[in-house]
Amino acid sequence: MRVLLKSRVTVIWLCLIVATVLSWESVEDLHWVHELRLGGVVVMAIAFLKTRFVMLDFMELREAPVIMRLFAECWWILVGLLVTISFWTGLFGPVV
Amino acid sequence: MTSSTRADVRRLPGEEGVWLFIFGDMLVFGLFFVTYVYYRSQQVALYDESQLRLSQGMGLMNTLILLTSSWLLALSLRAFRRSSVVLARPLLVATVVFGCAFVVCKGVEWSDKITHGITVMSNEFFMFYFMFTGIHLIHVLIGLGVLGFVLTRPNWLQRSTSDQAVSTFESGAAFWHLVDLLWVVLFALIYLMR
Secondary structure: OHHHHOOHHHHHHHHHHHHHHHHHHHHHHOHHHHHHOHHHHHHHHHHHHHHHHHHHHHOOOOOOOHHHHHHHHHHHHHHHHHHHHHHHHOOOOOOO | OOHHHHHHHOOOOOOHHHHHHHHHHHHHHHHHHHHHHHHHHHOHHHHHHHHOOOOHHHHHHHHHHHHHHHHHHHHHHHHHHOOOHHHHHHHHHHHHHHHHHHHHHHHHHHHHHHHOOOOOOOOHHHHHHHHHHHHHHHHHHHHHHHHHHHHOOHHHHHOOOOHHHHHHHHHHHHHHHHHHHHHHHHHHHHHHOO
């Protein structure tokens, strides 16, 4: 059990827990920059970064065939960028 | 380790068909996330106001529960591969317990909303809220069923592992981690992003 607890996956889990709590707190802490939507940008960036480590370390895609890892990396980067940038810049904008 | 050796040890955990489903699901949810941001941008004030009626604390607890369940499952799978069935079993049971805790939390959260007159028909934000968390909850229930199936395999009683048993376990674990992954984004998107 001790060997398992000292494994990389435990470190990743601790980092994910800390990142979750920090992003939850940052929404309140960054309320003063609400107009810049910075809180939302930080929260989404952290969330998609977390999905990367869930895929690579929990789902074990780090050592998977290149095509599978490529899909995982492309997914979090593309969906993350699309969601975060469109939220930040109001890319879609309201329909007038 | 040379690059050729690294390439040799690369392997996909679990069944290929399960991964096809997982990647397909990720694409569908990716589309959901972008759709949500699009509709939100049309009525930002409504979404921000409605979001304040959600319990961020409950959302945080749900996230911590799923992340912990994923970690326990990863430890269980590693123990199982080392033929340490005695260690793997309680870790897998703990994973299922955490998964059930998520379902209970979600039930409490939904019933609280419905008690306060908030339903899928209340407004567009809550339509997305109930739809996305509902579809995700179905994934959680399927995941629990899969883990339950893994847990009832004969090898647990025989305290033995085989390549087939490891592969079945890996497939179930990959699906459960997908459930975790999707919730990580849903929590940020629906509960926190504003």
